[in-house]
Amino acid sequence: MSILAVIFDLDGVLVHTDQYHYQAWKRMADEEGIVFDESAGDRLRGISRMESLEVILEKSSRTYTSEEKEALAAKKNGYYRELLEQLTPADAAPGSHEIIAACKLQGTKVAIGSSSRNTPVILERLGLTHLFEAVADGNEIDNSKPDPEVFLLAAKKLAIDPECCIVVEDAEAGLVAAKRAGMKSAAIGTVINSPAAADYRLHRLEELTAVIWG
């Protein structure tokens, strides 16, 4: 089955906002006196804001009410949005423009499949919004990765069969979601070193051209 569409995860694939997520959670965790480090940060890749908070609170000695949790998540998102204000088109990950341009040239559709509710803001700041035929994000789904919902929604918006899509992901949760969606997957970033459910491993985004077109 040939590949007719590429569905890109956003944070940690097309832009380094995975680092901003980490910094914003770290600021919140420090204020709460909760231990949080980069390996814990890797567990948050791909999962929703509230699920991320639950992972962080596992290390807390006290319990939080749901109102307190909402307040902590909102605080983190405020810190994160402050960091997003620094983003410019120059912050698109190396190779992003090239791989999107190659897809356009070949007639391969491109979409975003992200758990983030900040996706529209990030794409705007990067000046990338107009390049995607479909965007599926955290504002439109009930279940975040590893559930396949966001990728299936992207494929539906593209009107392309899931089996003709390849997902590019930096998160274990996202690779599992791609598999559950019946899609191919390519891992990039630190996840390439773990026994993830990926069909391909990329050291650079440009390597995707060889995966799709040989």
Ligand SMILES: O=P(O)(O)OC[C@H]1O[C@@H](O)[C@H](O)[C@@H](O)[C@@H]1O
């Ligand atoms: O808080 P946001 O922007 O809606 O992001 C939700 C999730 O978006 C994903 O893209 C990130 O990998 C996760 O770490 C994050 O928790």
Ligand SMILES: [Mg+2]
């Ligand atoms: Mg990601």
